Amino acid sequence: MKELEERIQKDGRILGNDVLKVDSFLNHQVDPVLMQKMGQEFYNYFHNKPITKILTVESSGIAPAVMTGLEFKKPVIFARKHKSITMNNDTYIADVYSFTKKTTNKISIAKHFLNEEDHVLIIDDFLANGQAVSGLTSIIKQANATLEGIGIVIEKTFQKGRQLIDQQNIPILSLARIKAFKNGQVVFAEE
Amino acid sequence: MKELEERIQKDGRILGNDVLKVDSFLNHQVDPVLMQKMGQEFYNYFHNKPITKILTVESSGIAPAVMTGLEFKKPVIFARKHKSITMNNDTYIADVYSFTKKTTNKISIAKHFLNEEDHVLIIDDFLANGQAVSGLTSIIKQANATLEGIGIVIEKTFQKGRQLIDQQNIPILSLARIKAFKNGQVVFAEE
Numbered sequence: 395m396k397e398l399e400e401r402i403q404k405d406g407r408i409l410g411n412d413v414l415k416v417d418s419f420l421n422h423q424v425d426p427v428l429m430q431k432m433g434q435e436f437y438n439y440f441h442n443k444p445i446t447k448i449l450t451v452e453s454s455g456i457a458p459a460v461m462t463g464l465e466f467k468k469p470v471i472f473a474r475k476h477k478s479i480t481m482n483n484d485t486y487i488a489d490v491y492s493f494t495k496k497t498t499n500k501i502s503i504a505k506h507f508l509n510e511e512d513h514v515l516i517i518d519d520f521l522a523n524g525q526a527v528s529g530l531t532s533i534i535k536q537a538n539a540t541l542e543g544i545g546i547v548i549e550k551t552f553q554k555g556r557q558l559i560d561q562q563n564i565p566i567l568s569l570a571r572i573k574a575f576k577n578g579q580v581v582f583a584e585e
Numbered sequence: 586m587k588e589l590e591e592r593i594q595k596d597g598r599i600l601g602n603d604v605l606k607v608d609s610f611l612n613h614q615v616d617p618v619l620m621q622k623m624g625q626e627f628y629n630y631f632h633n634k635p636i637t638k639i640l641t642v643e644s645s646g647i648a649p650a651v652m653t654g655l656e657f658k659k660p661v662i663f664a665r666k667h668k669s670i671t672m673n674n675d676t677y678i679a680d681v682y683s684f685t686k687k688t689t690n691k692i693s694i695a696k697h698f699l700n701e702e703d704h705v706l707i708i709d710d711f712l713a714n715g716q717a718v719s720g721l722t723s724i725i726k727q728a729n730a731t732l733e734g735i736g737i738v739i740e741k742t743f744q745k746g747r748q749l750i751d752q753q754n755i756p757i758l759s760l761a762r763i764k765a766f767k768n769g770q771v772v773f774a775e776e
Contacts, residue, residue, distance in 0.1 A: 426654035453643040463617035470615045
């Protein structure tokens with residue numbers, strides 16, 4: 395998505411070797427007009443799938459997911475993050491490991507929002523090592539729902555998340571694909 | 586807002602004496618079409634103000650705030666919640682006490698997203714005791730920005746938040762105003 399790539403070039407900040415900070419339009423301050431265009435891109439790509447629910451993780455996934463849900467006119471569920479949560483009968487729970495923070499969080503979804511009749515589109519802000527997507531996929535399996543596809547705002551192709559998804563033959567659209575950070579600049583993968 | 590009141594009657598669940606759970610369309614699962622209509626209501630009410638930024642708190646404020654920002658075509662900032670955060674030069678910080686959980690959280694905003702030229706509209710999901718709004722107001726003051734108004738999805742008129750805001754003569758629009766829970770039913774305040 396050209397407009398997103400240009401925005402990343404303009405406003406993204408590279409921290410260390412592999413962290414891209416986009417808190418001026420996605421992760422802390424949000425550009426709603428850009429979010430709407432991203433929702434339209436995801437809709438254009440996945441609209442032939444029988445999507446019943448959009449699934450994301452709080453907080454940075456919410457804005458792109460809600461804009462995608464608006465196009466599909468379907469509900470959006472955002473998984474809650476917890477330091478700890480006890481297994482119970484009302485909640486699906488999965489682990490999400492953070493390579494950046496070196497900690498494991500739990501994510502959860504109330505069971506009555508997801509069941510075997512659901513066809514789910516996952517939307518998330520970043521795909522790096524694929525831990526958030528793996529956690530959401532685990533929850534979709536627990537619910538016996540069908541995962542129809544994954545929409546990612548920014549993918550880092552040099553980390554292993556994309557490979558994990560491709561191995562499972564899950565349709566995926568990443569709106570911006572970063573293959574490297576070079577001399578403080580973002581290098582995008584070719585289409 | 587009639588459609589919101591009907592949705593609360595249909596899907597809201599009352600817990601204990603004063604808690605309304607609306608996690609099927611606002612707080613965990615989100616109805617994006619309803620969120621868009623709420624954003625339009627806030628825009629219609631506040632569009633004569635010179636709004637430059639929409640301000641909310643993660644996570645449940647994000648969906649209505651982003652839809653409001655879409656109407657205004659202005660950036661949305663969501664304050665981050667922390668169990669603890671240390672004062673530093675880059676961040677505005679305020680305390681938010683939760684009467685439900687009896688704990689104090691910190692909320693924060695990166696300083697470079699808010700300054701004395703900003704005219705801010707606060708959007709939040711609930712107004713009860715007004716603690717979140719007070720925290721956001723404190724941050725707006727720290728930034729020497731101007732608070733232009735407050736948009737609330739669901740107000741509980743029998744708690745003290747509204748009074749706090751009215752005492753400061755801040756323009757406010759609540760889309761649904763609940764004056765009581767009676768025999769397991771929601772009673773709305775008259776217009």
